[in-house]
Amino acid sequence: MRLRHKPWAQDLLNQHPEYVVQNAEQYKGNWQERFGNHHPIYIEVGSGKGRFITEMAKTYPDINFIAIELQTSVIVSILEIQLDIHLPNLQILHTNGSHLNQYFDQADISRIYLNFSDPWPKKKHTKRRLTSPAFLEQYQAIITANGEIHFKTDNQGLFEYSLASMSQYGMILKEVWLDLHQSDFEGNIETEYEMKFAEKGHRIYRLEAYFPN
Numbered sequence: 523m524r525l526r527h528k529p530w531a532q533d534l535l536n537q538h539p540e541y542v543v544q545n546a547e548q549y550k551g552n553w554q555e556r557f558g559n560h561h562p563i564y565i566e567v568g569s570g571k572g573r574f575i576t577e578m579a580k581t582y583p584d585i586n587f588i589a590i591e592l593q594t595s596v597i598v599s600i601l602e603i604q605l606d607i608h609l610p611n612l613q614i615l616h617t618n619g620s621h622l623n624q625y626f627d628q629a630d631i632s633r634i635y636l637n638f639s640d641p642w643p644k645k646k647h648t649k650r651r652l653t654s655p656a657f658l659e660q661y662q663a664i665i666t667a668n669g670e671i672h673f674k675t676d677n678q679g680l681f682e683y684s685l686a687s688m689s690q691y692g693m694i695l696k697e698v699w700l701d702l703h704q705s706d707f708e709g710n711i712e713t714e715y716e717m718k719f720a721e722k723g724h725r726i727y728r729l730e731a732y733f734p735n
């Protein structure tokens with residue numbers, strides 16, 4: 523993600539605690555209180571500027587969504603969209619997805635989306651990949667029984683790594699798409715990166731997987 527420095531971003535995030543969760547630890551095991559209902563919660567780790575999650579939240583009002591993003595100058599774009607559309611089922615969490623079990627208890631989360639995660643192609647950076655075993659362990663610690671991970675990327679190397687990592691971890695691969703945009707998959711909501719890469723002719727890979735009980 524190319525970064526444009528936005529010195530005002532942190533201030534704007536601080537000004538909107540109704541959408542940007544502060545002290546997320548307090549909601550661990552009790553996110554119903556934050557959303558005011560018992561609807562299932564889906565998270566996206568590495569939401570970027572938020573096209574996917576905001577469109578998902580519009581499309582599925584009976585699901586609660588949490589956008590998780592590390593970078594201040596990027597996550598502020600999600601807040602800017604939310605300040606236009608005010609979706610009651612969308613919250614924003616400004617943090618690193620590497621320690622999700624600080625904020626979520628087992629079964630707090632019903633689905634996890636990973637979209638066009640940074641590929642970290644060098645072997646010495648394997649641990650930073652969002653589908654490496656330490657991240658899978660975090661996901662397993664917070665997801666409901668049979669809750670799914672949905673992953674999309676245009677990066678063949680990261681996709682192959684993720685298939686191997688998930689199956690070696692013991693996850694069940696429910697479905698795999700080797701060319702999503704040429705498939706009969708319905709209801710795909712495109713991310714910013716997906717739009718950009720698809721336009722350049724890149725093939726889009728997708729998988730759905732879950733942890734066995």
Ligand code: SAM
Pocket residue numbers: 523567568569570571590591592593596617618619620637638639640713714715716
């Ligand atoms: N998902 C968006 C899309 O498809 O358009 C953005 C893709 S961009 C390549 C990856 C995003 O993941 C970046 O915004 C980056 O800051 C974020 N990211 C990378 N590692 C992360 C982590 N450990 N926790 C939270 N966000 C992370």
